[in-house]
Amino acid sequence: MLLIKPILAFRPSRMDLIFAVKTFIAMLLALFIAFSLDLTYPMWAAGTVIIVAHPYAGMVSSKAVYRLLGTFIGGIVAIVLTPQFIDLPIFFTLVLAGWVGVCLYISLLDRTPRSYVFMLAGYTTVMVVCSSINSISTHSVFDMALGRILEISVAVLCSAVVSSTLFPVHLGSLLQKRVQKTLDDTRQVFRRILTDPEHSSSYTQLLAGITRDTSDIHALAVHLNYERSALQGMTKSLQELLHQVSMTVANLVAMSERIAQLDQIDTRYRQVLPLLHEHVLQFLQSQQHVHAEQLKQLPDTFEQDFAALSDQATAEQQIALNALKMDIRHFMENVVTIKCLWDLIQRGDKRIPEQIVTLTTSYPSLHRDHGVAVRSAVAASIATIISFLLWIYSGWHAGYMMAQLTAVSVCILSGLDNPVPALRLFVRGSVYAAFITMFYAFVIMPEVHEFWQLAFVLAPLSLYLLSMFPNPPLMGLALPMLINFIMSLNLQNRYSTDAVLLMDTAMAGVVGPIISILAIYFIRAMSPETSANRILALHYKAMREALFIPYGVQFRIHLRSMLDRIGVLNTKLVQSEHIKRAMNLALIETSAVINLSRLAEFLQNPKLSTTLQQALLTLQQSLEQAFLAQEKQQILPEALKQQVFTDLKLVEQSLKDESNAEICTRVSMNINNIRSSIFHEHPPVKAGHAAEKGA
Incomplete structure (x- = not known):
């Protein structure tokens, strides 16, 4: 009835x-x-x-x-x-x-x-x-x-x-509107992250919506080959665009995590953030008809803005600030790539420029x-x-x-x-x-x-x-x-x-x-909670696999599948607050999975000292054990968590004897991101900073 x-x-x-x-x-x-x-x-x-x-x-x-x-x-x-x-x-x-x-x-x-x-x-x-x-x-x-x-x-x-x-x-007009909405949502999240001190409470839902939309549009795009619309025959190009959108989601979450980490230490650097946001936005808006040769361009003021940020930041904030700089640079490169693809699609051009590293595979990731x-x-x-x-x-x-x-x-x-x-x-x-x-x-x-x-x-x-x-x-x-x-x-x-x-x-x-x-x-029947737990188990399995995939095209395809999994996960109407929190954390963890891949890359670097290489290998092994435990029960045993933190500190100590400054900076950023975004360990808020926030 x-x-x-x-x-x-x-x-x-x-x-x-x-x-x-x-x-x-x-x-x-x-x-x-x-x-x-x-x-x-x-x-x-x-x-x-x-x-x-x-x-x-x-x-x-x-x-x-x-x-x-x-x-x-x-x-x-x-x-x-x-x-x-x-x-x-x-x-x-x-x-x-x-x-x-x-x-x-x-x-x-x-x-x-x-x-x-x-x-x-x-x-x-x-x-x-x-x-x-x-x-x-x-x-x-x-x-x-x-x-x-x-x-x-x-x-x-x-x-x-x-x-x-x-x-x-025709489906083409609907997909055009949905893609444009997704791009607009991405821009809105970027604005909130850089200009709204309370962004963490407002952007998560929007990002979850973006991951859902990209998964939906990816499937719908297949039908474009069977109709006469403005997007006819654009299935592969549109799906590649959606893959790139997924990469920007990872960038945005990583940015948010770095800013949250910076805020916990000191907020003086925020004086420069509105200017950085304005310069980045002006640069991206000026890229209306992007040529393939322009995909790696950055704003002329980019280095200057981050130098100003560094001047306002404390010594403790420099590592997180370097990580934020890398995240924003990758975000801009991905957005310019998306603009290039979208411009070609709108003009009816099916080709994908050679300069774009495609993530589309014959068997979709x-x-x-x-x-x-x-x-x-x-x-x-x-x-x-x-x-x-x-x-x-x-x-x-x-x-x-x-x-x-x-x-x-x-x-x-x-x-x-x-x-x-x-x-x-x-x-x-x-x-x-x-x-x-x-x-x-x-x-x-x-x-x-x-x-x-x-x-x-x-x-x-x-x-x-x-x-x-x-x-x-x-x-x-x-x-x-x-x-x-x-x-x-x-x-x-x-x-x-x-x-x-x-x-x-x-x-x-x-x-x-x-x-x-x-x-x-x-x-066969299962509750949304059971389904979500199954997907979370697969999420931690993918995290474990990322430890052994050096950064490159194969890793980006792996990351695309993880982000698609997050999109599916966010369709589950669960009631458990514990599972809801785990779902939100899974998106944050996925945004930092690149740092796991970098470990595999570092281990293949012949310039690393033996001490640092051994410390990284030990860390990689303890991370594998931690993800294996989470894959089985979603809850990380305290003993394994402490072992990971011990191995992270061991890597940091090994960096003191490392002569290559570039390697030290890159390893420090990865260790910082693994600690804060994957194991959600944040430094305690200083008393002065807490009083400032209270005021």
């Missing part, structure tokens, strides 16, 4: 109605062609149009391509497997369940829109096999697979043509959770096995539909931490659809004898439910209602219905998702 009020209060907008009418036209067109070709299950053509429906033309076209490819793979696998194992039902069930599980596992690891191909390949095989067995006396598995491919082909072509020709809405993927695959396999065994041993005629819908429902929402609530809503929609279907079957459909009559009677309910699709809270109920309604009617070109079969099919549409709910609940 929770959605009754929103549904009653729902008033579709003009864009909602345009989307509904376009999708309904595509559905009717697909249904008409399926009738004309006398396909076995025309309902799948209509149902596929509903499944791939989306307000943006590029997303419809890309989903159409991925769905067609997935269906083709699933059909081929069904053709190969069915003749071999049809006489061994139990073994065949295990093979199909394993195939669904493997496909879902790969799909969840991919984390790009193309993952749809793998998921679809899994449950399409089950659908073709089930339909073939159900019609074994009249159709071969090849006929079923071919029919399925034809039904999907008709549906996706109709969807793509209608979506791109009738009032098309995104966060992947193998544990969740494995548990989802196991749940999908077990749900598939249970549904097939019920079908085999019950002899239920509509059992084939139950098995099909089990395979579909156990896969489609597997990306959520806990798909059970959404699947319960799916079941509720299926129940509502069953009652509506029976009303249509007994009252309306007996009077339908022509296609125009069918279109007329389907229009009211279809248009009403389709207009809810652009509204995520309502789509969760509208989609299963419409899909189950269309599937349960089992529309044929003879315009007749079998009441018993219809009720059986409607019941199968409810039982299938219930099996999925039970399997997911006991095997």
Whole structure:
């Protein structure tokens, strides 16, 4: 009953109605062609149009391509497997369940829109096999697979043509606005960090939003290749821009940490910060059309401003000030790189200048959770096995539909931490659809004898439910209602219905998702807190790995994956204050991970003295042990923490005998950053400074 009020209060907008009418036209067109070709299950053509429906033309076209490819793979696998194992039902069930599980596992690891191909390949095989067995006396598995491919082909072509020709809405304009907003947010955070003494309480949420947005836009950019918009074909360039934006997030957090550290010692240096901010901002605003040769340029006043800062700072602040200087320099270089890429994108130029070290890889450097993927695959396999065994041993005629819908429902929402609530809503929609279907079957459909009559009677309910699709809270109920309604009617070109079969099919549409709910609940479902803890464990594993990756392109790719993981982490709606704090600290720790990589770089430097090299190696080993402990339990044992601090002091003592001043400065900065940003150890506030702040 929770959605009754929103549904009653729902008033579709003009864009909602345009989307509904376009999708309904595509559905009717697909249904008409399926009738004309006398396909076995025309309902799948209509149902596929509903499944791939989306307000943006590029997303419809890309989903159409991925769905067609997935269906083709699933059909081929069904053709190969069915003749071999049809006489061994139990073994065949295990093979199909394993195939669904493997496909879902790969799909969840991919984390790009193309993952749809793998998921679809899994449950399409089950659908073709089930339909073939159900019609074994009249159709071969090849006929079923071919029919399925034809039904999907008709549906996706109709969807793509209608979506791109009738009032098309392109994703490019939306992404342009979202990218610009992200760049504006970055500028706003930079201003707060340098000019607002209380910035630490106001910028964290904004940075978390930036990390979420970059992850979202990265996935959406794939669809640009499938639409005619201002950003068509700019997927790779836009994704590279987003990688560079992620680097600026690390710069901003590092800057904030250094300024917080400086503030704890003395605040006189802040007199110069507004002038530094103004000069940096003027420089960045002047870089409107950046050429590749200008990427490493700095403001003419940069060294002068930091000399003024150094004059105002105390001796204790000099190391943190040097680190701040490096962070701001890297920030400006990254922002200029982003401006260069954005300018090229806006002008329709796909090339990425050679001077830009690209972070885009053939296999995207995104966060992947193998544990969740494995548990989802196991749940999908077990749900598939249970549904097939019920079908085999019950002899239920509509059992084939139950098995099909089990395979579909156990896969489609597997990306959520806990798909059970959404699947319960799916079941509720299926129940509502069953009652509506029976009303249509007994009252309306007996009077339908022509296609125009069918279109007329389907229009009211279809248009009403389709207009809810652009509204995520309502789509969760509208989609299963419409899909189950269309599937349960089992529309044929003879315009007749079998009441018993219809009720059986409607019941199968409810039982299938219930099996999925039970399997997911006991095997896969997890709370946001559990999911966040898993991601935090992977975060500390990545921190440990960074110890052995010297700074370079490979490290920047590794850092990009860590920042993407932070973006995913910030989508978790956790209630625990302890976990919330750990999530905030993870972003700060990620900003300083470059200092771990520098240790590996220092250890390969032949100019280091043996004493310093041995001290750094000891520190590297104690850091590895600390991150390994946090990976297992998130809480660092006090003994390990003290060991790290002891080894940090040992490195500092070794620096006293080091003759190379440049190495001493660089190592000192890294030790300072590791202590303050990774282990969150800050110097105590001096009494005079505390009194000054109190005043």
